[in-house]
Amino acid sequence: MKKESPLSKNKKSNNSLWHESYRRFKKNRLGVVCAFFILFICLISLFPETLSPYSFEEQFEGKELLPPGKGHLLGTDNLGRDLLSRLIYGGRISMAVGVFTALISLILGVAYGAVSGWMGGKVDAFMMRSIDILYSIPSLVLLILVKVIFDSLSIITHPELKALMGILVALSLVGWVTLARVVRGQVLQEKEKLYVEAARSLGDKGWRIVFRHVLPNILGPIIVLLTLQIPSNILFESFLSFLGLGLQPPYSSWGVLAEEGWKSLRSYPHLMIAPGVAIFFTMMAFNLMGDGLRDAFDPKSPQSG
Amino acid sequence: MNIFSFKTLLSVFFFICLSLTLILSFLNYEIPSWLWLVDLGGLLAFFSYYTIKKRMLAYVCKRILGALFTLFIIATVTFVLLRTLPGGPFDQEKTLPPEIKANIEAKYHLDRPLMYQYGYYLSGLVQGDMGESYKYIGRNISSIMAETLPISIQLGIYALILSYLLGIPFGVLAASRQNTWADRTLMVGAISGVSLPSFLVAPLLILFFCFYLDWFETALWEGPSYYILPLLVLGTRPVSFIARLTRASVLEVIQSDYVRTAKAKGLHHWTVLYKHVLKNSFLPVLTFSGPLIAGILTGSFIVEHIFAIPGMAKHLVNSVTNRDYPLILGATLIYSVVLIFSNLVVDLLYSHFDPRIRLS
Numbered sequence: 001m002k003k004e005s006p007l008s009k010n011k012k013s014n015n016s017l018w019h020e021s022y023r024r025f026k027k028n029r030l031g032v033v034c035a036f037f038i039l040f041i042c043l044i045s046l047f048p049e050t051l052s053p054y055s056f057e058e059q060f061e062g063k064e065l066l067p068p069g070k071g072h073l074l075g076t077d078n079l080g081r082d083l084l085s086r087l088i089y090g091g092r093i094s095m096a097v098g099v100f101t102a103l104i105s106l107i108l109g110v111a112y113g114a115v116s117g118w119m120g121g122k123v124d125a126f127m128m129r130s131i132d133i134l135y136s137i138p139s140l141v142l143l144i145l146v147k148v149i150f151d152s153l154s155i156i157t158h159p160e161l162k163a164l165m166g167i168l169v170a171l172s173l174v175g176w177v178t179l180a181r182v183v184r185g186q187v188l189q190e191k192e193k194l195y196v197e198a199a200r201s202l203g204d205k206g207w208r209i210v211f212r213h214v215l216p217n218i219l220g221p222i223i224v225l226l227t228l229q230i231p232s233n234i235l236f237e238s239f240l241s242f243l244g245l246g247l248q249p250p251y252s253s254w255g256v257l258a259e260e261g262w263k264s265l266r267s268y269p270h271l272m273i274a275p276g277v278a279i280f281f282t283m284m285a286f287n288l289m290g291d292g293l294r295d296a297f298d299p300k301s302p303q304s305g
Numbered sequence: 306m307n308i309f310s311f312k313t314l315l316s317v318f319f320f321i322c323l324s325l326t327l328i329l330s331f332l333n334y335e336i337p338s339w340l341w342l343v344d345l346g347g348l349l350a351f352f353s354y355y356t357i358k359k360r361m362l363a364y365v366c367k368r369i370l371g372a373l374f375t376l377f378i379i380a381t382v383t384f385v386l387l388r389t390l391p392g393g394p395f396d397q398e399k400t401l402p403p404e405i406k407a408n409i410e411a412k413y414h415l416d417r418p419l420m421y422q423y424g425y426y427l428s429g430l431v432q433g434d435m436g437e438s439y440k441y442i443g444r445n446i447s448s449i450m451a452e453t454l455p456i457s458i459q460l461g462i463y464a465l466i467l468s469y470l471l472g473i474p475f476g477v478l479a480a481s482r483q484n485t486w487a488d489r490t491l492m493v494g495a496i497s498g499v500s501l502p503s504f505l506v507a508p509l510l511i512l513f514f515c516f517y518l519d520w521f522e523t524a525l526w527e528g529p530s531y532y533i534l535p536l537l538v539l540g541t542r543p544v545s546f547i548a549r550l551t552r553a554s555v556l557e558v559i560q561s562d563y564v565r566t567a568k569a570k571g572l573h574h575w576t577v578l579y580k581h582v583l584k585n586s587f588l589p590v591l592t593f594s595g596p597l598i599a600g601i602l603t604g605s606f607i608v609e610h611i612f613a614i615p616g617m618a619k620h621l622v623n624s625v626t627n628r629d630y631p632l633i634l635g636a637t638l639i640y641s642v643v644l645i646f647s648n649l650v651v652d653l654l655y656s657h658f659d660p661r662i663r664l665s
Binding site for chain 2: 132133136137138139140141144145147148149152153231235238239242243244245258261262265266269272273276277279280283284287288291
């Protein structure tokens, strides 16, 4: 099921594509460091109470707008809430939104792209035309639109949950389009290859070939796309929150924090810079890891894109 | 090729006019109407000349029809979704007396069946009338757009030019000095630029240039000193993307056989780079223009919000909180038109620069 890498001829051990990619990735020090950094952020997001000094909504009276210093490492905001704690709990929501939406778009995108590419012909043309329509709306406009529509539905009554769900639905609906296009292109390419014919001649039926043979072979590009989708979703979430269309305080995400900090930039710049730096490092880690993964899975590909 | 041929002179003249328009508009001078005429006429003339010369008339027509169809679908779906949503724009605050509510609904034709509203909206749309705003009473969406769209387009075009003007030289420089400190610095800068959220760049720039140095203005859109910071913020990501892309593409071209031949002929390093490499490595960069423009559109939201630029983004964001459905609908359509149109232009340019591509 796993494709033999042409490089494996030179090696004595049995190197699958995955081993080869793993080895190449390990050589990329920066990528590995970034992977560990991401793991670290994920762990903090899973267990925020271990590192966070206070709760995200606890207010310390008389300690409003402290500059960074002892007791409150990053200072406090205008309601006397500890910024570091809010940053950590905010990161939890940002990361969760980024990861979950990427996963949902992954499922949607792969399914859609695989069907479209595999069926080909009129089905493919129709499916791609419909995607083109989604593609002609700028993503932030589409996000806003989906969120407006979702927010007006009264399925969920809890306002916070509703805001969060709105963002999740909007981001997943926007993100899957790119994935679907890439998967479709890959499936179209793979469909013509010999191993598909071999599988068919051995009696495998259509969808079984797609799932057992084609998809595992295009997993590399999909994983790379997924790693790049997560930071872009995190960024979009923060954009929405920054515009005041996302989550509302006291719940925090990095975008909410930036939006709060923006109001008092001149006097208390640390309130805005802290969440910005947090997003910056996370994005950087994901981007560098994505680059490393791409080079690992497809060493012939150009260095960036 | 004769450099003094009529065609060359014409294109040089046209190019100068275009640049003049850009510079004048950047310096916030009044642009004389003849310049507008020359620009628009020139663009149209070039567009039709190439369409006919390359025999792409059918293709262009097909694309334009397709774009219209796409817009029609977007308008329909958005309209139906927004109109069928529970909870209208007029029942979020205090409940209005039923007579007043009925009056308001009659004014906006909300009391009629959905099909009638839809037909009414579409017929208006064909005539360029996008209905009246719910929030800004008595104002037509088209007039709001006519006021704000030029500003947004100005911002977008400057950012687009900036990203090519800076991104391509950076990328070429990095590639031609591969694995030196210049390359490394540029690439670290580029990967940081890709990861920088605009709401981190903006405050840093504002703190430094506006509060500390007092060079530029922090908000609004009224002259060169207002333009520079938003442009820098909006340009950060595109410039970095273009630089990375150019570097990768130049590196790929440098390895090709014809470059080796050119070098073997004894041509100068820069001649090879300029004449053989650059032209061929421009294609992937051009292909990226579509996503680039989409990215600039997205980025302009945040930048317009941060710098309080009176562009379209402000209205779209406000219209969401106000539930000003006609405005949401109008802004969505306009943004889509911009994106669809730029994608069409990119495709046409692509076929011009790469004769191997046959559009059909």
